[in-house]
Amino acid sequence: MGQRVPATGSEKETLHVSLDRHRDVVLWKLDGLGEEQLRRPMTPSGMTMLGLLKHLAAVEYGWFCETFGRPVEPLWFKPEEDFTLGPQESAEDIRAFYGRARAAADAVIRQLPVEATGTSWDGVTVSMRWVLVHMVEETARHAGHLDLMRELLDGSTGDFPAS
Numbered sequence: 001m002g003q004r005v006p007a008t009g010s011e012k013e014t015l016h017v018s019l020d021r022h023r024d025v026v027l028w029k030l031d032g033l034g035e036e037q038l039r040r041p042m043t044p045s046g047m048t049m050l051g052l053l054k055h056l057a058a059v060e061y062g063w064f065c066e067t068f069g070r071p072v073e074p075l076w077f078k079p080e081e082d083f084t085l086g087p088q089e090s091a092e093d094i095r096a097f098y099g100r101a102r103a104a105a106d107a108v109i110r111q112l113p114v115e116a117t118g119t120s121w122d123g124v125t126v127s128m129r130w131v132l133v134h135m136v137e138e139t140a141r142h143a144g145h146l147d148l149m150r151e152l153l154d155g156s157t158g159d160f161p162a163s
Contacts, residue, residue, distance in 0.1 A: 023102060029146035042153075049150070058079070058082040
């Protein structure tokens with residue numbers, strides 16, 4: 001079973017654990033799949049499971065690090081290419097990228113109160129609270145995409161493996 005969101009936790013703890021829970025679902029959906037399966041276009045628009053993970057890593061860096069003036073590793077792709085995969089990008093590389101982005105985001109979450117503000121990519125002032133809510137929404141939305149893709153590949157369903 002995955003993490004449980006605390007029923008009486010602080011606002012920040014509740015949001016962070018909720019985000020972590022969805023992050024863990026995202027990673028579990030990719031477990032046990034080979035490179036070909038992870039790169040297989042699963043929608044008419046060409047969405048892939050690995051492309052979704054690359055996108056989620058990029059938005060973790062963008063919303064948590066860039067918004068609050070924290071360092072971001074140099075990206076090897078343009079922002080509009082975050083869903084696409086080059087032939088040199090392996091599943092191992094993208095998983096590691098997601099791990100680094102998640103760790104960097106977690107450091108920012110730990111350092112700042114929910115009232116802290118930063119400037120988003122489009123120049124809007126946003127609070128850490130807003131970013132946490134947005135990233136819970138973003139990650140949950142894409143976890144749902146991954147859930148459907150995984151079911152189409154091998155029939156696996158659910159939030160986490162049965163315990």
